[in-house]
Amino acid sequence: xxxxxxxxxxxxxxxxxxxxxxxxxxxxxxxxxxxxxxxxxxxxxxxxxxxxxxxxxxxxxxxxxxxxxxxxxxxxxxxxxxxxxxxxxxxxxxxxxxxxxxxxxxxxxxxxxxxxxxxxxxxxxxxxxxxxxxxxxxxxxxxxxxxxxxxxxxxxxxxxxxxxxxxxxxxxxxxxxxxxxxxxxxxxxxxxxxxxxxxxxxxxxxxxxxxxxxxxxxxxxxxxxxxxxxxxxxxxxxxxxxxxxxxxxxxxxxxxxxxxxxxxxxxxxxxxxxxxxxxxxxxxxxxxxxxxxxxxxxxxxxxxxxxxxxxxxxxxxxxxxxxxxxxxxxxxxxxxxxxxxxxxxxxxxxxxxxxxxxxxxxxxxxxxxxxxxxxxxxxxxxxxxxxxxxxxxxxxxxxxxxx
Numbered sequence: 001x002x003x004x005x006x007x008x009x010x011x012x013x014x015x016x017x018x019x020x021x022x023x024x025x026x027x028x029x030x031x032x033x034x035x036x037x038x039x040x041x042x043x044x045x046x047x048x049x050x051x052x053x054x055x056x057x058x059x060x061x062x063x064x065x066x067x068x069x070x071x072x073x074x075x076x077x078x079x080x081x082x083x084x085x086x087x088x089x090x091x092x093x094x095x096x097x098x099x100x101x102x103x104x105x106x107x108x109x110x111x112x113x114x115x116x117x118x119x120x121x122x123x124x125x126x127x128x129x130x131x132x133x134x135x136x137x138x139x140x141x142x143x144x145x146x147x148x149x150x151x152x153x154x155x156x157x158x159x160x161x162x163x164x165x166x167x168x169x170x171x172x173x174x175x176x177x178x179x180x181x182x183x184x185x186x187x188x189x190x191x192x193x194x195x196x197x198x199x200x201x202x203x204x205x206x207x208x209x210x211x212x213x214x215x216x217x218x219x220x221x222x223x224x225x226x227x228x229x230x231x232x233x234x235x236x237x238x239x240x241x242x243x244x245x246x247x248x249x250x251x252x253x254x255x256x257x258x259x260x261x262x263x264x265x266x267x268x269x270x271x272x273x274x275x276x277x278x279x280x281x282x283x284x285x286x287x288x289x290x291x292x293x294x295x296x297x298x299x300x301x302x303x304x305x306x307x308x309x310x311x312x313x314x315x316x317x318x319x320x321x322x323x324x325x326x327x328x329x330x331x332x333x334x335x336x337x338x339x340x341x342x343x344x345x346x347x348x349x350x351x352x353x354x355x356x357x358x359x360x361x362x363x364x365x366x367x368x369x370x371x372x373x374x375x376x377x378x379x380x381x382x383x384x385x386x387x388x389x390x391x392x393x394x395x396x397x398x399x400x401x402x403x
């Protein structure tokens with residue numbers, strides 16, 4: 001296990017596509033997988049029962065989790081010459097969602113908890129997990145992939161993003177430094193998003209928005225995420241210590257409202273942070289723009305270049321207008337951008353979501369939408385997608401040329 005790398009969170013994975021006999025209860029109700037050599041590489045020999053977390057992940061805010069156990073055993077334990085290992089699991093809501101062709105990942109964590117992860121075939125989550133674990137061609141038989149002695153990427157923005165999609169909290173090695181930076185806010189609470197973004201930029205060294213806008217954007221976002229999670233942990237802990245009591249009764253409604261406020265803050269803050277950091281990068285490059293100004297039908301594109309006055313000036317050439325939508329994650333919400341800025345035929349959308357599926361990017365191209373990602377995230381996409389992707393530096397050169 002190496003801290004700050006994927007091996008801190010996983011020891012190894014076995015992966016396959018699910019077959020009909022494994023998911024169709026009208027064909028079989030076996031509740032187990034044959035213990036091929038790749039599974040034996042993961043579990044070894046001898047009977048063991050493991051605590052397991054079952055995850056079904058699909059689409060935006062779609063996911064089911066279930067706690068349970070899996071048992072690794074030799075069905076021919078007492079046979080003198082043969083062994084026949086199997087991995088048994090109890091029926092649960094996650095496995096009931098599985099369909100033929102879906103991706104199954106059996107992942108072992110350093111504390112020996114087992115993750116049983118299922119994602120739909122040809123989905124964005126499938127792409128992300130295949131990239132995360134460094135997997136190649138996948139068929140209906142298990143493949144084994146070790147982590148520390150094999151594919152062990154550093155936990156950067158993309159790795160962190162996918163781990164958090166699985167509900168895994170990333171440990172921060174530099175908590176003392178983060179606490180020092182956050183000290184003025186430990187008693188006052190969260191500052192505004194613009195102030196917090198400025199704090200992140202001002203406390204991160206060795207980045208240059210002018211020389212390397214792509215890497216700078218990712219580093220600023222990653223640093224702000226660390227600061228936010230650290231401050232949130234501190235403030236939530238203080239609130240929980242106070243308890244939820246109302247006239248000597250447990251204030252269930254108060255707890256629910258507090259929980260919702262924490263969740264909503266997480267969701268809304270990321271989008272604003274991304275826009276804030278992009279704005280600073282555009283300023284550094286001397287790019288003129290308007291932010292969230294009305295075009296038609298009350299639409300407010302995140303960024304419009306050169307600015308809103310040129311957009312409303314019908315004598316200004318349409319070919320010199322550029323619109324940029326900004327979404328930290330696309331999911332199915334990228335289509336919202338298509339209805340903004342009617343004068344501009346080809347829309348641009350910047351996102352930080354790694355490994356979006358080929359089906360989605362093909363739809364984007366057919367809809368005249370150009371996807372932009374920081375260069376580092378391009379490697380999370382399939383080779384067939386990368387030539388079409390644009391990085392932030394190239395987009396900045398495009399809008400400067402048009403101005």
